[in-house]
Amino acid sequence: MVVESRQGWVPFLDRMSLAWVELVLSESLFTADNLYDACELPDALMPDLHARYARVGLPDHPMWASEDDSPVRWYAAPNRLIRRDGLQDQSWIHARGRTTSDLEAIREELPGPWVG
Numbered sequence: 001m002v003v004e005s006r007q008g009w010v011p012f013l014d015r016m017s018l019a020w021v022e023l024v025l026s027e028s029l030f031t032a033d034n035l036y037d038a039c040e041l042p043d044a045l046m047p048d049l050h051a052r053y054a055r056v057g058l059p060d061h062p063m064w065a066s067e068d069d070s071p072v073r074w075y076a077a078p079n080r081l082i083r084r085d086g087l088q089d090q091s092w093i094h095a096r097g098r099t100t101s102d103l104e105a106i107r108e109e110l111p112g113p114w115v116g
Helices: 016-029 043-052 100-109
Strands: 002-005 008-011 036-041 072-077 080-085 091-097
Touching: 016 072, 016 080, 016 091, 036 043, 036 100, 080 100, 091 100
Parallel strands: none
Antiparallel strands: 002 008, 036 091, 072 080, 080 091
């Protein structure tokens, strides 16, 4: 599969089923309610992310909006979902909790400059 980006058509995921999983995860992450937040996570907090959250079994794939925000990687813990866009210092992470307390737990475990 390919996706159209600012750089033209770029490889995305190698199977349609993976693309659908990524689409469902992305749509659930950004659902309009108060259970979502985002921050530019400093590299110093990456060990905390890796210690507390398991990498979701999706391969690295490009962020269609920006090559700088690639690859996209997903992480999860019970009732919590995180997407990391890019590998650079201060890369954006997007977080969703199943409940308000789940989202608060993410913010406490990864004390970055949260926007919400």
